Amino acid sequence: MTRRTTFRIGLRLGLLSGAALAIARLLRLRKEHADPAPVSASNPAPASTSPAMEAAARIHAAPTAPTPPPPPAPVAQAPAPAAIQKPPSTPAPRSTAPASKKAPATKKAAATRAPATRKAAAPKLPGGRTWVEPTGTTCPTTHPIKARLASRLFHLPGMVAYERTRPDRCYSTEAAATADGLTRAKR
Numbered sequence: 001m002t003r004r005t006t007f008r009i010g011l012r013l014g015l016l017s018g019a020a021l022a023i024a025r026l027l028r029l030r031k032e033h034a035d036p037a038p039v040s041a042s043n044p045a046p047a048s049t050s051p052a053m054e055a056a057a058r059i060h061a062a063p064t065a066p067t068p069p070p071p072p073a074p075v076a077q078a079p080a081p082a083a084i085q086k087p088p089s090t091p092a093p094r095s096t097a098p099a100s101k102k103a104p105a106t107k108k109a110a111a112t113r114a115p116a117t118r119k120a121a122a123p124k125l126p127g128g129r130t131w132v133e134p135t136g137t138t139c140p141t142t143h144p145i146k147a148r149l150a151s152r153l154f155h156l157p158g159m160v161a162y163e164r165t166r167p168d169r170c171y172s173t174e175a176a177a178t179a180d181g182l183t184r185a186k187r
Contacts, residue, residue, distance in 0.1 A: 130176035131169040139170035145177055146170060153185045160187040 132143050139146055146167035147154040154177040155162045171177040174184065 130179065131171050134167040134170050137166050139167055143170035143172045145172070145174065147177055147180075147182050152182055154182045155185050159185055161185065 131147070132140060134146070144157050145154050146162060146165045147169040148165060149168040154171065154174075155165045156174070169180075171180075178184070
């Protein structure tokens with residue numbers, strides 16, 4: 001065994017035995033501090049040898065304080081008159097306007113959230129794809145953006161790793177690559 005293994009085993013045994021001793025001591029203290037039998041004329045208190053034990057016997061022999069009465073039951077409130085009561089809330093009715101007409105605030109929020117999607121949409125290929133298969137390690141000139149699916153990154157021409165990247169897909173625009181869930185490479 002190595003020293004490290006021996007040390008770990010010793011440490012675990014020490015912690016385990018310490019926990020066992022602490023539990024044994026706690027149980028012993030509970031047993032010692034258990035309430036003694038009540039003192040009565042037929043069962044006199046044993047003679048104590050120390051003042052601390054006499055004080056403990058007096059505390060245990062003293063009558064207990066009366067328990068406080070339970071709190072009063074809550075008073076039921078009378079219902080408010082009908083004129084003051086609020087009507088139950090109902091969900092707002094759904095708009096029957098066509099989905100193509102959106103509020104101006106929604107258009108503004110969409111424009112501020114995703115400016116990249118405002119660019120011209122990527123042309124869709126047959127089958128709804130916006131990407132093409134690479135030819136070897138290069139992408140066609142119509143789709144110059146190289147994308148790796150393992151890293152979920154895409155590289156633009158002129159980036160540091162563009163030449164050495166072996167693409168899984170080729171995209172024509174950044175918007176098309178980000179729409180597929182890919183992220184632009186840092187450099």
